[in-house]
Amino acid sequence: MAGKTLYDKLWDSHLVKERDDGTALIYIDRQLLHEVTSPQAFEGLRISGRQPWRRDANLAVPDHNVPTTLKERQLGLDGIVDPVSKTQVLTLDNNCKEFDLLEFDMNDRRQGIVHVVGPEQGATLPGMTIVCGDSHTSTHGALGALAHGIGTSEVEHVLATQCLIQNKMKNMLIRIDGKLNVGVTPKDVVLAIIGKIGTAGGTGYAVEFGGDVIVNMSMEGRMTVCNMAIEAGARAGLIAVDQSTIDYVKGRPFSPAGNDWDAAVAQWQQLHSDDDAVFDATIELKGEDIKPQVSWGTSPEMVLPIDGNVPDPTQESDPTKRDSIERALQYMGLQAGQAIGDIKLDKVFIGSCTNGRIEDLRAAAKVVEGHRVADNIKLALVVPGSGLVKEQAEKEGLHKIFTAAGLEWREPGCSMCLAMNADQLGDGEHCASTSNRNFEGRQGFGGRTHLVSPQMAAAAAINGRFVDVRDILKEGA
Amino acid sequence: MEKFTAVEGIVAPLNRANVDTDMIIPKQFLKSIKRSGFGPNLFDELRYLDRGEPDKDCTGRPLNKEFMLNQPRYANATVLLSRQNFGCGSSREHAPWALDDYGFRVIIASSFADIFFNNCFKNGILPIVLDEAVIDALFAEVESTEGYQLTVDLQTQQISKPDGSVIAFEVDAFRKHCLLNGLDDIGLTLQDDELIKGFETKWQQNAPWLFNAGQ
Numbered sequence: 001m002a003g004k005t006l007y008d009k010l011w012d013s014h015l016v017k018e019r020d021d022g023t024a025l026i027y028i029d030r031q032l033l034h035e036v037t038s039p040q041a042f043e044g045l046r047i048s049g050r051q052p053w054r055r056d057a058n059l060a061v062p063d064h065n066v067p068t069t070l071k072e073r074q075l076g077l078d079g080i081v082d083p084v085s086k087t088q089v090l091t092l093d094n095n096c097k098e099f100d101l102l103e104f105d106m107n108d109r110r111q112g113i114v115h116v117v118g119p120e121q122g123a124t125l126p127g128m129t130i131v132c133g134d135s136h137t138s139t140h141g142a143l144g145a146l147a148h149g150i151g152t153s154e155v156e157h158v159l160a161t162q163c164l165i166q167n168k169m170k171n172m173l174i175r176i177d178g179k180l181n182v183g184v185t186p187k188d189v190v191l192a193i194i195g196k197i198g199t200a201g202g203t204g205y206a207v208e209f210g211g212d213v214i215v216n217m218s219m220e221g222r223m224t225v226c227n228m229a230i231e232a233g234a235r236a237g238l239i240a241v242d243q244s245t246i247d248y249v250k251g252r253p254f255s256p257a258g259n260d261w262d263a264a265v266a267q268w269q270q271l272h273s274d275d276d277a278v279f280d281a282t283i284e285l286k287g288e289d290i291k292p293q294v295s296w297g298t299s300p301e302m303v304l305p306i307d308g309n310v311p312d313p314t315q316e317s318d319p320t321k322r323d324s325i326e327r328a329l330q331y332m333g334l335q336a337g338q339a340i341g342d343i344k345l346d347k348v349f350i351g352s353c354t355n356g357r358i359e360d361l362r363a364a365a366k367v368v369e370g371h372r373v374a375d376n377i378k379l380a381l382v383v384p385g386s387g388l389v390k391e392q393a394e395k396e397g398l399h400k401i402f403t404a405a406g407l408e409w410r411e412p413g414c415s416m417c418l419a420m421n422a423d424q425l426g427d428g429e430h431c432a433s434t435s436n437r438n439f440e441g442r443q444g445f446g447g448r449t450h451l452v453s454p455q456m457a458a459a460a461a462i463n464g465r466f467v468d469v470r471d472i473l474k475e476g477a
Numbered sequence: 478m479e480k481f482t483a484v485e486g487i488v489a490p491l492n493r494a495n496v497d498t499d500m501i502i503p504k505q506f507l508k509s510i511k512r513s514g515f516g517p518n519l520f521d522e523l524r525y526l527d528r529g530e531p532d533k534d535c536t537g538r539p540l541n542k543e544f545m546l547n548q549p550r551y552a553n554a555t556v557l558l559s560r561q562n563f564g565c566g567s568s569r570e571h572a573p574w575a576l577d578d579y580g581f582r583v584i585i586a587s588s589f590a591d592i593f594f595n596n597c598f599k600n601g602i603l604p605i606v607l608d609e610a611v612i613d614a615l616f617a618e619v620e621s622t623e624g625y626q627l628t629v630d631l632q633t634q635q636i637s638k639p640d641g642s643v644i645a646f647e648v649d650a651f652r653k654h655c656l657l658n659g660l661d662d663i664g665l666t667l668q669d670d671e672l673i674k675g676f677e678t679k680w681q682q683n684a685p686w687l688f689n690a691g692q
Contacts, residue, residue, distance in 0.1 A: 016676045017669055021651035025669060027676055029687045037569065039510035048663070054677075056688065065508065084508040084531050091510050128687060135568040135592060149568035149592050152512075153599035153662070161666045163673055167649070199495060200562040203591055233565065235591050256686030264686050299495050320494050320560055327493070418567075420504050439499040439566060445528040 003274025005171045006238050007206040010146035010271075014129045016163055025163045029128040032114045033060035033101070033155070035092040036420070037133025041156035042095040052099050053162040059123050060096050060103040062089045063113045064420045068383050068410035076107060085421065099159075112386020112412040115139040115353035119223065120388055122252025126241045126268040131158055136353045136436065138229040142222035143249065144241035144271040146206070149230065169236065170204055170280040173273075175211035178287035183470035185363070186221035187355060187434065187453035189213060189285075190228040191293035195303040197283055202234030205281065208273060209239050213287040219248040220357045227354045228436050231300040240272035294340050294466050295438045295451040297328035302438070303451065304340055306468045312336035331440055332448050333428060340466050343450065346429040348373075348380035348407070348461040349443070350454055352417035355434035356385025358392050360454040364434075365398040367458035367472060373406035374464030380407040381423060383415040407461060419444045432460035479601040480659035484582045485628040486555030489545055490619045496559050497566035498593060502575040506531055515571055516578030520546065550623045556583045558615055563604075564593025573600040583629045585636075587612050598652045601659070603631060605646045631657060 004012070016025040038060070045051070052058065065085035072079035077093075080086035089106060096103035104110045110117065115136050118124035124140040130147035131137060133155040140147035150164065158164055174193055194201075207229050214222065222239050229237030239245075246265055249255050256264045273279075291305035302325075304310070313325040313336060329336060334343065350356075350364050361384060373380050382402045384390040390412055393399055399409040416423040417435035425431050425447025434457050438449035452460065459469040506518045508531055517535040524546055526539040540547045546554070557576065563586035564572060573596045576584065582602060587609045589597075597604045607615075618638070619625045628637040631653060636644040655662065666673075681688050 017672055019651065021654070022649070023651045025666060025673070027673070027680060036507050040512045040570075043510070043512075050663070053673075082508070088508050088510060125687065127684070133568055133570075135566065137568075151568055151570035151573075151592060151596035151599060153570060153596065157663050157666065160663045161670075161673065162677070163666055165651075165662060165666065199565055200588060200590070203562070203588065233562070233590065254689060256689065260686045260689075264684070267684065299497075323492075324494055418499075418504050420507065437497075437499070437566060439497045441503055441522050442499050445503075445522065 002278045003276040005273040005277040005279060006144065006208055006240055006271060007146065007169065007171055007236070008277070010127065010129065011168060013127070014146070023165050023167055026129060026166045028131055028158050028162055028164055029057060030123060030130045031058045031155070031158050032118055032130065032132035032137070033058060033092070034064060034114050034132070034134060035062040035088045036064045037152050038095065038155055039088065039091045040152045041159060042099065044156040045099070045159060050160045052101065052159045055100055057162060058101045058159070059118070060092060060101055061111055061114050061117050062092050062106050064414045064418065065089050066106050066413040067421050068413050068415050068423055070411055073107060073411045081422065109387040109391065112389065113353045113356060113414055115227065116356055116385030116389065119143060120252070120386055122249055122255035125249060125255065126245055126271050131164060135230045136227050138235065138237045139223050139227040139353060141229070141237040142219060142226040142239050143245055144239065144268065146236060146238070148235035169206040172202060172205035172207045172234070172281045172283070173279040174207055174209050174283045176209070176213035176285045176287055177211040178213065180213055180287045180290060181470065183292060183455060183473045184290050185453040185455060186217055186224040188290055188293045190225045191295065191300070191303045191451060192285060192290045194228065194232045194300045195293070196285065197232055199231060199299055199301045200233040202229060202232040205234050206236040206238060207232065207234040209237060214239060215242065218359060219244055220359045223357070224354055228300070231436055241268045292453060292456050292469055294456065295449070296332065296334060296340065298331055298438055298440050300436070300438060300451060302328055306340055306466060308340055310334050310336060310338045310340070343430060343466060344376065345432055345460055345465055346376070346378050347425060347431040348377055348457050349416040349431055349433040349435060350381065350457050351383030351385065351415055352435040353385065354436045355454050356383060356389065358389050360434065361389070361393050361398050362396070364454040364458040365401040367455050367469060368405040368407065368462055369401045371405055371462040373461050376464040377461055380461045381410055381416060382407050383410045384412050386412050405462065416443055418442060432457045432466065478659045478661060481582065481601050481603055481631055481656040483628065483630040483632070484555055486626060487551060487553055488556045488558050488619045488625050488627050489551040489554035490616055491545065491557060491559040492616055494560040495562045495565055498564060498569050498572040499566055501564070501572040502569065503529065505529070507569055507571050512574055513578055515575035516580070519575040519579040520544070553580065555580055556585065556627050556629065557581045558612070558619060559584065559586045560612065561587045563589050565590040568592045570596045570599070573597045573602050577602055585612070585615070598656060599662070601656065603629065603656060605629070605636070607644065607646065611644060
């Protein structure tokens with residue numbers, strides 16, 4: 001019999017019941033909650049008179065609607081100007097009180113983007129099943145956990161039953177062998193993958209990332225890669241547990257300690273695909289081939305290397321694709337064949353659950369240090385992924401480097417990744433953004449998003465346009 | 478949940494691939510703490526020429542006349558026809574809530590994003606996957622025939638076309654059962670509560686650190 005994949009192992013260990021109709025009940029170890037996708041789930045519990053099955057399995061944090069200026073944050077809930085946003089944050093606070101769930105509220109120092117907070121607290125552990133009403137829950141797969149986004153009805157289902165009704169996904173392996181060149185980051189790796197397989201390439205699969213590039217990647221980098229598995233269509237991204245994983249988890253507030261620690265590590269060391277495991281699909285990339293990536297269009301698969309040119313729809317034979325390219329060019333205000341380096345930028349956003357961790361901020365700070373934001377950049381925001389990331393960055397003096405260069409240093413939250421708070425693009429503005437989606441209107445009505453790595457965003461901020469960060473880092477070396 | 482048995486209705490064609498959930502319902506409307514009332518803002522940025530806000534009355538807003546939902550021939554449509562990877566992007570259940578609130582009961586596309594697909598069934602909407610060639614033919618027929626209607630019968634898993642021909646479709650047995658009977662998943666799962674408790678006890682013995690409320 002063939003060996004098991006990591007996904008098979010996680011699935012099997014959490015299987016409560018296989019039902020005759022082919023679905024299964026899967027036990028959920030951790031549910032993360034935020035203010036946008038939970039209110040209707042709590043309302044459902046109230047209407048049906050149900051209570052949470054296991055209170056300690058839940059952790060809540062408001063992130064999408066929170067303001068990111070210090071002045072607003074110091075006012076607490078009253079600092080949220082938009083009354084609808086304020087109600088949503090207040091509703092999470094009230095629901096967590098009513099149902100007695102742990103919440104890091106808006107001004108708790110541990111508050112942040114739910115997908116940054118989970119791993120940071122050790123609330124995300126290897127071998128867990130983790131869900132959240134948020135598609136970027138795939139992030140947590142970087143720690144060898146089975147983690148994926150769910151809808152609000154399922155949030156209610158997990159609250160009430162600690163289980164999820166699932167159909168087993170297929171297994172895909174994406175292997176990136178070799179080495180990355182200087183200036184090429186985990187973000188470029190995952191954008192290159194999406195460019196190759198498309199935004200539906202991973203639909204129906206749990207995708208495991210492997211190969212030398214992943215083995216040698218930091219835990220935070222692995223989180224960036226798994227975070228965007230969903231942009232390749234895969235609900236869950238996964239990476240095998242190794243010594244880096246174990247070192248990362250050790251000593252965090254929710255992590256096991258003492259005898260539990262040794263028992264946990266022994267189990268975690270089994271969390272990898274067996275050598276003879278069979279994948280339904282395998283995709284291979286070479287690390288050396290990957291260049292810094294920039295998205296040009298309105299889907300994450302519309303991505304090019306920095307030295308690329310925007311596509312010409314007349315060269316596309318598939319009518320649906322041609323139509324998509326034409327629409328994207330029009331929305332983005334770009335010409336067919338235009339060089340990526342010739343796109344005029346207006347704003348820069350460094351942050352999000354994709355790239356709002358300390359390593360991301362360090363990498364961006366290194367590029368901007370000693371430079372000034374270009375005159376054509378109206379706003380360059382740096383938004384740490386959590387309060388603890390912010391504290392660490394300030395300890396290292398990164399905030400001073402950013403502010404000296406003319407970037408704004410903000411309070412933690414989702415911010416301009418999806419612009420549910422006041423941080424938004426204006427109509428027609430181009431933004432170099434370290435976030436994860438470049439859909440029409442995502443960062444503001446009429447806004448034009450270009451997805452890039454933190455280094456590339458930093459380089460764009462000081463040059464006013466996209467430049468190849470490899471050249472900058474080479475000069476600096 | 479409302480039962481789904483059969484739907485007979487006008488087909489609205491959204492002829493593009495990768496329709497994402499930000500397009501279906503833009504983020505500013507996600508601030509609502511309710512499940513209902515999203516219909517007027519369905520496809521807000523495609524439907525209107527100005528910028529929509531929560532609580533803004535949509536009746537006087539300038540319409541994008543080019544957008545199909547604003548064309549009288551597609552008024553009161555209950556079947557939405559689109560292309561591959563429909564519903565990609567975020568997990569927001571507000572997307573099916575908005576489609577449902579507008580009046581759509583069936584969505585036909587050549588493929589769907591996983592989370593959206595699943596969310597539809599939780600809200601009495603039937604997503605149907607058909608081959609690209611069949612979708613091409615449907616677009617041609619819908620766009621050339623005013624008042625084009627389809628009848629979608631979940632029990633028999635068949636779509637009947639105006640010319641009397643029939644297209645069969647696949648649907649997962651459990652999801653079909655739930656839709657047909659308007660069943661609440663949670664109630665069904667809780668019938669297995671002893672099984673869940675049994676699993677949990679063994680699981681806690683095996684990995685007690687997973688039951689650690691934080692320190």
